[in-house]
Amino acid sequence: MRERPGFVWAAPAAVFFAAFGIVPIAIVVYLSFTTWNGLGTPQWIGADNWSALLKDHDFPPSVRTTFFLTVGSWLVQTPLALLIGVWSAGNQRFRAVLSTIFFLPLLLSTAAIALVFVSLLDPNFGLAALWGKYLGTPDGNFLGDPTRALPTVVFVVAWQFVPFHTLLYQAATRQIPAMLYEASELDGAGRVRQFFSITLPQLRNTIIASSVMMLVGSVTVFESVLLLTNGGPGNDTKVLPLHMYQEGFIAFDMGYASVLAVLLVIVGTVLSVIVVRSTGYHRMTSDREGL
Amino acid sequence: MQVWSLQDAGLNPVVKASVDRYNKKGDTKATLATYINDAYKQKVQVAMGSPNAPDVFYNWGGGNLAQFVQAGQVEPLDDALAKKPEVRDTFLPSVLDTAKINGKQYGLPMTGTQPVIFFYNKAVFAAAGAQPPKTYDEFLGLVDTFKSKKVTPIALPGSQGWTELMYAEYFLDRIGGPEKWEAIAKSGGAAWKDPAVVKALQMCQDLAKKGAFGTNFASINYDNAGAGKLLATGKSAMFLMGTWEYPTQLTNNPAFAKKDLGWFQFPSIAGGKGEPGNLVGNPSNYFSVNAASKNKDAAIDYLTSTVASDAYIDDLIKSGAVPATKGAETKLAGKPNAEFNTDVFKMVSTAPSFAQSWDQAIAPDIAKRLLDNLQKLFLQKITPQAFVDDMAQAK
Numbered sequence: 001m002r003e004r005p006g007f008v009w010a011a012p013a014a015v016f017f018a019a020f021g022i023v024p025i026a027i028v029v030y031l032s033f034t035t036w037n038g039l040g041t042p043q044w045i046g047a048d049n050w051s052a053l054l055k056d057h058d059f060p061p062s063v064r065t066t067f068f069l070t071v072g073s074w075l076v077q078t079p080l081a082l083l084i085g086v087w088s089a090g091n092q093r094f095r096a097v098l099s100t101i102f103f104l105p106l107l108l109s110t111a112a113i114a115l116v117f118v119s120l121l122d123p124n125f126g127l128a129a130l131w132g133k134y135l136g137t138p139d140g141n142f143l144g145d146p147t148r149a150l151p152t153v154v155f156v157v158a159w160q161f162v163p164f165h166t167l168l169y170q171a172a173t174r175q176i177p178a179m180l181y182e183a184s185e186l187d188g189a190g191r192v193r194q195f196f197s198i199t200l201p202q203l204r205n206t207i208i209a210s211s212v213m214m215l216v217g218s219v220t221v222f223e224s225v226l227l228l229t230n231g232g233p234g235n236d237t238k239v240l241p242l243h244m245y246q247e248g249f250i251a252f253d254m255g256y257a258s259v260l261a262v263l264l265v266i267v268g269t270v271l272s273v274i275v276v277r278s279t280g281y282h283r284m285t286s287d288r289e290g291l
Numbered sequence: 292m293q294v295w296s297l298q299d300a301g302l303n304p305v306v307k308a309s310v311d312r313y314n315k316k317g318d319t320k321a322t323l324a325t326y327i328n329d330a331y332k333q334k335v336q337v338a339m340g341s342p343n344a345p346d347v348f349y350n351w352g353g354g355n356l357a358q359f360v361q362a363g364q365v366e367p368l369d370d371a372l373a374k375k376p377e378v379r380d381t382f383l384p385s386v387l388d389t390a391k392i393n394g395k396q397y398g399l400p401m402t403g404t405q406p407v408i409f410f411y412n413k414a415v416f417a418a419a420g421a422q423p424p425k426t427y428d429e430f431l432g433l434v435d436t437f438k439s440k441k442v443t444p445i446a447l448p449g450s451q452g453w454t455e456l457m458y459a460e461y462f463l464d465r466i467g468g469p470e471k472w473e474a475i476a477k478s479g480g481a482a483w484k485d486p487a488v489v490k491a492l493q494m495c496q497d498l499a500k501k502g503a504f505g506t507n508f509a510s511i512n513y514d515n516a517g518a519g520k521l522l523a524t525g526k527s528a529m530f531l532m533g534t535w536e537y538p539t540q541l542t543n544n545p546a547f548a549k550k551d552l553g554w555f556q557f558p559s560i561a562g563g564k565g566e567p568g569n570l571v572g573n574p575s576n577y578f579s580v581n582a583a584s585k586n587k588d589a590a591i592d593y594l595t596s597t598v599a600s601d602a603y604i605d606d607l608i609k610s611g612a613v614p615a616t617k618g619a620e621t622k623l624a625g626k627p628n629a630e631f632n633t634d635v636f637k638m639v640s641t642a643p644s645f646a647q648s649w650d651q652a653i654a655p656d657i658a659k660r661l662l663d664n665l666q667k668l669f670l671q672k673i674t675p676q677a678f679v680d681d682m683a684q685a686k
Contacts, residue, residue: 118512122515252336
């Protein structure tokens, strides 16, 4: 076995990660034990911010909303991205053209997408006014209705991120050796059988990687919610990152906002560790041994 | 010397000109920096007390300014104003009051005055044979009239709580008088539980329940002009908004604004304690001086020599604003939008009281809670009593 590269090689990345990852997290942990409104210097108050968590009546709903947004996003995005990705991996020219168009949202910023949808979802002058009746919402009241607002946010987030995950699946599908399909054809397997017995198992690691990104990404979704609903109606779409932002930069309670930030770091980390561990992804075993 | 202001196409040239005039004669050179709306509050909050703090800074008066005053970061202007009494006399007292904290003057008005009034579509009113209402009973009658004509009586961009706040402000003023809000702004807590507050909130909820705002108001957004367009297209008959809506309508819907855009003051409520002439809204925005400024004397000199000067006020009028200064009426005549602007000036200069928007008058964390609760109130998700109980707990 060759000698492993020395620590020096990791230094640039390590310095970068320390400066923009570790140090800010350490400061936020410190701030979570202080009271500070942005004016003057932070005052140490011990664990008061942490015990305030128990009394914050916006906290439990925002955890619940974040959970539903995350699960909803995963359930909507994964099948869509998987199917479109596998479909677009084919070599026919029209598939290439359609895929190119379909990948366009990747080029747009989150803020631009959210603002476009705010206009499209205007209940009187947007598409919502025209198409609402086909979706059981004749008055176009999508973003302002307590039961419809969150699914609408899930839809907009999916519209933005499905193309990215589709790209992952498209690339991964193209990596699958053609001989597997040829062999299965000789054995008499149809398309559906091929999909479930070859494509899906071969994409296992891609599904895990995409899911981790989706889950951690959904836990931290912020701009879309801020611009689409600002947490409304009432606080029915107030996710944890938005709650953190409002506590920090609207209410100027930096200490309590830091508590929420620390929680988000923990939840995001734990979530990705769980997914990676429970799926055996960390062992990095190959699905193509012997091919 | 650093002067910080909000980025605003109308206001910036006015302030820039005042800085240039000051730089020509003063020894200290001033520079103007502007920031966009949402970022500005955060920027000032973080910069004050740091070496990069501005010397003169734009603020909203009220609770926004009080925060800085409590941190000892704002210089009182009373001594300087005592030497130049004509400066204080230039402004309408009701507007100066918003920047008065614990009896001291901490800021001077530097933008136009913007009360909240009802706008209406004259064509829709004419088709229904309706007149602008004077009393709340007439107003409720109109709501029924427009509903029967399949017109949404009032456009309400209810996806943003501050647009719903305007109703609560006016109802409380008309029912209990301005003292009720002053008590809340001063001490909060139990003052929220005043029966007049509960009644005002109940009236908000009743109006929503009556269908005055249609069914989908919670999806309507002010920032993409969704509500203004409802009024302009005649899908709605009325729209309660700050006077900044007038130039917005002129830009977005010029044909409508020139022909069919009318306005009236919030109606009076029978048996209520508030004067029918009372206003709520945005009395003005203010310039204040940083107490830690190294150029404090120059900053005070800049402030007292510019914002009350004829040149500054003329520039403000030219930009389409209504200055909060005495006798501005004659200056407004013959200028663009004279009819609207002189009307607004008349309302402001004769108003017995001009209350600042609640969300600006109180601490930002309580304002946030207030706006959340208002959205729930209009959606019938909490009762007025639960609303005031929750607000009374906030500290």
